[in-house]
């Protein structure tokens with residue numbers, strides 16, 4: 170060992186000295202005594218090991234604290250955390266689907282921090298029901314007689330089928346038995362309810378008469394599942410909801426519709442295809458519609474069932490309803506989100522709709538502004554709605570394109586920036602879509618890009 174190494178080893182501070190210093194106290198206040206002690210010990214051990222191995226390691230107090238602080242930050246960084254979505258996929262299922270409006274965030278914070286009326290009726294001064302909070306609002310907005318909110322749409326489907334079709338037949342088109350992502354298939358989810366699926370038609374064509382012919386005394390429901398994440402083109406045919414409703418009702422059966430995305434506004438006004446809306450399904454005579462709270466509705470994760478009051482009442486009383494009920498944070502966020510629709514301000518206030526409605530010129534000027542700050546060029550591109558809605562539909566956008574030497578490495582660096590940035594690569598260029606970057610994130614994005622080596 171060199172003189173220098175021996176000296177460095179001898180002058181390494183004792184762990185107590187570090188703990189009792191002002192920075193040590195600061196770390197204890199932030200991370201607790203035992204985590205700080207462990208981290209300091211680990212740091213000193215690694216200094217010693219490195220020095221003995223002949224490495225040159227900065228072992229002054231500042232360097233030791235700097236490395237310890239970084240280690241503690243890593244230990245306490247939650248795996249679920251905010252990222253910047255620069256992919257241009259608006260409802261990105263892997264990135265948490267819909268970011269919430271300001272009003273929804275405030276409502277959640279208020280209910281989270283305080284006691285609240287989750288199951289308390291202020292007028293009567295006694296126990297109330299959590300089901301009142303969003304139910305009547307959804308009914309008002311969609312034109313349904315009644316509605317029920319559960320944990321998510323998949324859970325809502327299982328509840329609906331358990332309550333209405335256990336050990337009975339549910340008639341559904343073969344072309345609609347789809348996989349909804351994460352390896353989950355509609356038929357497998359549905360079968361959890363004990364309902365028996367009866368597939369009719371061919372993959373590409375199902376006629377109204379196919380449903381009618383499949384009806385038996387053991388039939389409970391006709392069902393439609395919206396093909397939300399794929400598109401069939403060419404020689405295709407499907408029965409309309411009006412036709413299906415007519416057949417179902419003539420045979421004293423119910424018609425249920427798994428809409429998936431659950432748009433309440435018309436997407437066609439933005440040059441997109443028309444995503445079927447909840448209101449249209451109900452108007453066509455569907456008895457129960459099922460949709461998500463965090464897709465095109467733009468609210469928190471939830472499953473919403475809306476339709477006939479007799480059916481909703483039946484679902485509410487089913488034991489499964491208790492197992493998959495929505496929590497107070499979800500309900501608070503959902504009510505605040507629904508209020509944007511009531512007030513006619515959804516396009517301005519709900520982030521997913523604001524992104525869909527954002528004018529191309531506005532996006533281009535943001536991209537140009539970014540290019541001025543971090544270099545690169547502005548090119549034409551496409552954003553997608555994503556999240557099981559409008560498969561294949563795109564919105565014209567403007568992208569910041571950066572030429573980098575190694576795109577994979579660069580993307581890895583971006584993902585490990587703080588906050589992490591998720592971008593796209595095409596033709597060796599890294600692409601950033603302003604459409605999905607939230608207003609408050611722009612400066613962080615510029616910092617993250619500037620901190621990368623191109």
Ligand SMILES: *Cc1c(COP(=O)(O)O)cnc(C)c1O
Nearest residue numbers: 321322323397428429430461557
């Ligand atoms: C997304 C989707 C579901 C699942 O909804 P979750 O809220 O994610 O449980 C079910 N059916 C269809 C058609 C969907 O698009």
